[in-house]
Amino acid sequence: MLKGFSLRGVVLLLIILSIAISEIRFSWLEILVGRYLVVTNSHRPESGNVWEQGRLKQVATQTLEQMATKKLTAQREAREATSLNQLIESLATSQGAMISADQFKKLYSKIPNSVARSIFSPILMLRISAEKNWERVYLEREDAQVGIYLLDHGNNVLTFTTLADNQIRATANNSPVMTGTLDNQPQFAGRIYPADRFFMALSSLPTDVQQAALPQPETILSADGNPTRVGISDEVQADTIRMAIEIETAEGVQILFANGQEWAVWKVRQLLEPRLLKSTRKKRRWPDFRGEH
Numbered sequence: 669m670l671k672g673f674s675l676r677g678v679v680l681l682l683i684i685l686s687i688a689i690s691e692i693r694f695s696w697l698e699i700l701v702g703r704y705l706v707v708t709n710s711h712r713p714e715s716g717n718v719w720e721q722g723r724l725k726q727v728a729t730q731t732l733e734q735m736a737t738k739k740l741t742a743q744r745e746a747r748e749a750t751s752l753n754q755l756i757e758s759l760a761t762s763q764g765a766m767i768s769a770d771q772f773k774k775l776y777s778k779i780p781n782s783v784a785r786s787i788f789s790p791i792l793m794l795r796i797s798a799e800k801n802w803e804r805v806y807l808e809r810e811d812a813q814v815g816i817y818l819l820d821h822g823n824n825v826l827t828f829t830t831l832a833d834n835q836i837r838a839t840a841n842n843s844p845v846m847t848g849t850l851d852n853q854p855q856f857a858g859r860i861y862p863a864d865r866f867f868m869a870l871s872s873l874p875t876d877v878q879q880a881a882l883p884q885p886e887t888i889l890s891a892d893g894n895p896t897r898v899g900i901s902d903e904v905q906a907d908t909i910r911m912a913i914e915i916e917t918a919e920g921v922q923i924l925f926a927n928g929q930e931w932a933v934w935k936v937r938q939l940l941e942p943r944l945l946k947s948t949r950k951k952r953r954w955p956d957f958r959g960e961h
Contacts, residue, residue, distance in 0.1 A: 747771070751778055755807065756814050756836055764808035769797070769818070772805040780883050780927040786906045787816070787829055796826055849921050850914045856899030861940050863895035863913070869939035873932075880932035882911075891924055893917035900933060909933045 747767065749755035752775040759765060773793070776784055784790065796802045801820040808815045814836060817828040850860050870878055882888075888895060892915075899912040908927040915922050938944045 749775065751775060753836070756809070756831070759807060759809040759814065761809055761811065764806055766804055766806050768804055769802045772818075773797075780908070783906055783908060783927060786908075787831065788818075788827070792827065793818075802826060846923050846925075847920060848923055850897055850899045850912055850923065853899060853912060853923070855901045855903065855910075856912055859900045859902065859937075861898050861900075863898050865940060866898040866936070867895075869936050872939065873935060877932045877935055880929040881936050882926060882928055884926065887926070888913055888915075888924060891915050891917070891922075892919075893922070896921075900937060904930050 749758065749767075755765065755767070755775065776788070776793070779787070796818060802818055803821045804819050804823075806817045806819055808817075812832070814831045815828060816831065818826045820826055850856050870881060873881070894916055895913050896916050897914040899914070901910040901912075903910065907930050909930050911926050911928055911933065913924045913926065915924055934944075
């Protein structure tokens with residue numbers, strides 16, 4: 669019976685059985701294959717449906733991360749903005765930013781009164797605040813325009829406005845200061861007056877005209893030095909006219925910019941240049957037909 673079996677065959681059978689048992693128990697063959705695949709992974713071409721699905725998943729993850737990063741960056745810049753113009757300038761096309769109502773009120777209060785009124789009526793904003801419904805503000809840029817939406821607790825729009833390009837530029841004119849003289853500012857050429865004459869003319873007008881022509885005189889008072897000349901632009905932006913007050917300081921001559929309502933600034937100019945007043949009266953004079961029948 670045992671003649672058909674050789675010792676070599678028995679040994680080979682035992683070896684095969686031990687290998688099979690050890691593989692079943694320790695799964696060393698799968699481990700070796702896995703380690704080989706890991707080592708040679710970078711040298712194999714990325715092809716096939718599995719690789720393509722993995723690549724698409726990686727691209728999608730990176731895109732979402734970039735979008736999330738941009739959104740977080742935009743929100744951080746919006747929260748850290750110190751002026752409405754800075755906030756608007758940080759918005760990319762088709763991008764929005766959400767800020768609290770309190771922050772918007774602070775930014776709004778820094779805008780010259782004449783420009784602020786062209787955006788939202790301060791009385792309207794006070795009414796909305798008093799009703800305790802106003803929670804946040806959403807700003808969104810679309811091409812050259814920016815939409816501003818006042819929202820309640822449920823993100824319902826309480827009121828909104830759209831700023832055109834000229835209104836956006838006007839929000840930047842919050843009395844900035846620059847070094848130089850009015851002689852280097854061509855937009856004021858031919859309309860530069862001694863400061864004492866300008867303020868004398870302004871002080872002779874009614875209080876409401878003074879406030880409309882120079883909404884924030886305290887800004888000029890707080891500047892180091894004394895005003896020497898005042899320039900008035902002839903360009904109208906959002907019903908306001910830009911003015912420049914030249915100030916002589918210890919560091920040199922500086923220019924402080926301000927915005928006044930067009931009608932009020934025009935009254936000051938009429939006092940500074942009487943010919944303008946005469947020209948206006950001539951235009952308004954109607955023919956006298958008395959005695960003609």
